[in-house]
Amino acid sequence: MIFKWIILIALGFLVFWLLKPFRGKQKHSVDTTPGAIEDMVRCTYCGVHLPESEGIIGDGQHFCCVEHRQLYLQSRSCHK
Template structure:
């Protein structure tokens, strides 16, 4: 009777140990890549903030789309 209990406890321990090992293998390594923090700029026409890399630059001003760039240039008086 005691041998049955010892075998049962050993079997449960082995199942638990194998399950734990299997989960460690399946676990993904932590993400070590650093996220790049990008400067945000404001559209000169509509004041929407967007990443600098996605903006359109003209004469030192940032725009969220080409339409706003065109509308802004049309609304400004010519300094010529």
């Protein structure tokens, strides 16, 4: 009868040992979930992509820098 208990305990340890790395991996993947991904915007003038917070807004458009905003507004005013 003792032999039966040894097998049961060994089996329990085996199951625990097999499930442990799986649970650890799951937890790890949850921990490395990236935070809120920032929206990417496109510079209306040169077409470069950049995070919205780093862009410059002018005339309802996004720009990568002040120079491109000015150039875009200038080119627009010239065409009118």
